[in-house]
Amino acid sequence: MRLPPLHRATLLRRYKRFLADVVFDDGREEVVHVPNPGSMLGMADPGMTVWTSRSEAKTRKLPHTLELVEADGALIGVNTMLPNRLTAEALALGLIPELAGYAEVRAEVKYGEKSRVDFLLSSPTAQSRKPPAWVEVKSVTLSRQAGLAEWPDCVSSRSVQHLRELSARLADGDRAVLLFVVQRSDCDRFAVAADLDPAFATALAGAITAGLEVLVYACKMSTEEIVVGRRLPHGAP
Template identity: 30%
Template sequence: MKYNNIVKGKFLERPNRFISYCEIDNNIEKVHVKNTGKCKELLIPNSVVYLEESDNPNRKTKYSLISVQKNDRLINMDSQVPNKVVYEGLKNNKIVLPELDEEIIYIKPEKTYENSRFDIYLETENKKAFIEVKGVTLEDNDIVMFPDAKTERGVKHINELIKASNDGYLSYIIFVVQMSDIKYFTPNDKMHKELGDALRIAKKNGVNILAYDCNVTTDTIEIKDEVKVVL
């Protein structure tokens, strides 16, 4: 996954979840934030950020905030990119799905099942699978967690995956860690224990729970390695 027209800036403030103000070439610009999570540990005043400049003259904001420098680590915080990264990872065999021991012959983004729309649907000759993708940007001492805010929608998706698993589909949750060199992934029970409990129940019901970190540069992000999941 590659971005175009990346520029370096300095984060100033975020008046709401969609908008921030950044300094770019000594000018203060209104910037679109491509992540509705809190991201308080990332968007700290004067942090170095990287933004994608749009060539669409009709956009209300000229720039979108893509990544932020946190100490020595560059973290991608674009919440729209994890699905694309997983899709690419499946296509180029960087992501290996347990129980899926046949060649993928059909894959498509987004498919409705019951009351949820899962991020990826795929088929082999004999199997059908749903994948739900979650982006992870919250890190503390090289341990990454999800979520950084309560997400009832996330709990709903997990419960629907349990039903799909019980109905004979292969079911997967893939946590895309939007950074590299981390120790392990774990649910953020302090923030939303209900989601952590749902993940633990899902695992007992046959849902595969995976996490992959990413190689992140100022203008690219791609799947790197599978990382340990601690539930």
């Protein structure tokens, strides 16, 4: 996925979750939108180099959006809106073999109790033997030790609900898939951060026992584009 032209800046502070003060290379200080509801643990320290996109829409109160952060010598994509777009592109290009071969891909499909699954893959023809695949996507940015990507970076009670909804699809013979998209250029393996959210780790272990599939894919990162790359091994419970 090609990124819009990005502007380099230095992070002054992040606050109210969705706001950050930055100073651009030309000395301008601005408030930028942070499209990430998580803690951004290790990626919101004052002085970090960041990259923003700019919208020319006149309806935007804050024209700049935080897209990338540089930490530990790596580029990290902090825009949590991108993994679904990256996944849609990867599915269309067949970059995720485990999810290839479906005739139809639908996004944001209602299911369960007031929930929406990120993607529903299906092959509605009678000749197909592939069961529908319900796919939930998670954006991974945390790394607390070299080479190890982790999720979540804070308590995520909503994700426990997602696991319950996904597991319910297994009873119908469908596939349930949790896809972790690692928006970092420096990780070669993945683990659940059980110390940050024990409830999620416990729920995930139960869902895997019931048949939930866990996939983890790294991204090739640059300031020009982000592309889903290779599959990573994981230590999911």
